[in-house]
Amino acid sequence: MQFQGQFQGGNLQQQTQGAATFSFSAYQTEAFFDEMFTADGQVRSGYDVLRQRVEQLSSEELMSRQHAAERALMSMGITFNVYSEGEGTERIMPIDIIPRIIAAAEWRRLEQGLIQRITAINMFIDDVYNEQHILNDGVVPRDLIESSKSFLPPCLGLKPPKGIWCHITGTDLIRGDDGQFMVLEDNLRCPSGVSYMLENRELLKQTFPEVLARTGVQPISDYPTRLLQMLQHIAGRPDPTVVVLTPGIYNSAYFEHSYLAQQMGVELVDARDLVVSGGYVKMRTTKGFQTVDVIYRRLDDTFLDPEVFNPDSMLGVPGIFEVYKKGRVALANAPGTGVADDKVIYAYVPRIIKYYLNEEPIIPNVKTYICREEEDCKYVLENIADLVVKEANEAGGYGMLIGPQATKADHAVFRQKIRENPRNYIAQPTISLSRVPCLIGDHAEGRHVDLRPYILYGDSINVIPGGLTRVALRKGSLVVNSSQGGGGKDTWVLY
Known part of the structure; x- marks a missing residue:
């Protein structure tokens, strides 16, 4: 993607003449x-x-x-x-x-x-x-x-x-x-x-x-090419039809879904574009139905097939899991992979x-305390003010307590959550993440x-x-x- 017109070049001496040069000396x-x-x-x-x-x-x-x-x-x-x-x-x-x-x-x-x-x-x-x-x-x-x-x-x-x-x-x-x-x-x-x-x-x-x-x-820059090659590799047939399955325009990462589909030169589809017919997954096109061989899915496992997982899902394709089990379509990542995401x-x-x-x-x-284990749980409850506590299946910074930055009331809330469901929590020491200089206004400051x-x-x-x-x-x-x-x-x- 090109950015002509966004950046202005010019002679370096002209750029800096009459203005103090930037310096890291005070960093x-x-x-x-x-x-x-x-x-x-x-x-x-x-x-x-x-x-x-x-x-x-x-x-x-x-x-x-x-x-x-x-x-x-x-x-x-x-x-x-x-x-x-x-x-x-x-x-x-x-x-x-x-x-x-x-x-x-x-x-x-x-x-x-x-x-x-x-x-x-x-x-x-x-x-x-x-x-x-x-x-x-x-x-x-x-x-x-x-x-x-x-x-x-x-x-x-x-x-x-x-x-x-x-x-x-x-x-x-x-x-x-x-x-x-x-x-x-x-x-x-x-x-x-x-x-x-x-x-x-x-x-x-x-x-x-x-x-x-x-x-x-x-x-x-060759990531999209490598991604497509990987998806084609798991198809099990030459010249496979690959699609990217998105939950839709309201998903937080929709830009990425459309971007990757465009970069790979494949179709971006949602559930309305796909149907199971004759034992295969097919895509609606202006020329009729086309068999799909590989689906790079960008929706969670449980929304994939309402007949098997979440019956209320409007984002999935009824019957797709049965087609997958029979080896007639490849899915990336495979359903069930999230068990290692816990x-x-x-x-x-x-x-x-x-x-x-x-x-x-x-x-x-990182050193990790498993709250389902009695000794670890006791340590976490006693030292919660110094630890980072995380829910097992949350992401994006949600369901997390950073002990040193939280209030005593927050600590009490998380202690109760851990007591009620210890299996759902882990805790780790508060790590002082490394820093890299960032441009903050007209000078550089370290950020984690x-x-x-x-x-x-x-x-x-x-x-x-x-x-x-x-x-x-x-x-x-x-x-x-x-x-x-x-x-x-x-x-x-x-x-």
């Missing part, structure tokens, strides 16, 4: 791990060219480029919907134009760790719905699975095409005080945000083209990796970030070199979700 890392600067103010490896270029610009020019990026996002309709304020509100996904940079060696380790994790999780999901060795051996408690909202008994005995359940994964990573990456959670149902990753890169190509060229950044199951992933692969996790989990890399599982497991860096733009906030006031940054992975 404070404070007590946090900063990804651009060391505690004594030295610039970290990989950021040299960026710092040099940014400090050649005036503050006015840098802010002008920031505002141009924001206008480009709005003009292209790159928005999401927020429902938490009583009505649907459409907003742009805020972008900060100072990129986040990850060194090549560090990325290679992350890549290896994510491949290891997805391999084990896929084996786990397949086992849970089939032989259940891991449950019979007591490595993961059987009642934990059977009480999970995302465990779908109709999926028992399923064998998805090519044995792949989690085709698209967005794994959330964070860095703590020591700068080491940890896995915060796994997103395996309908992970969102990849369109923002792609568009942030296009905007940064216009904002700092010479820095990108000189820094040696791995490309991500935040309580997350706590068992290190054991899952050890069980299936006989390996230690390359990327560790996480990272969501995207992983495609087709003929092999493919980790896209980058991901969506989400930023807690509110000063002091640790919540990076866009629905909670967060924004995004471009993520540069070096060669």
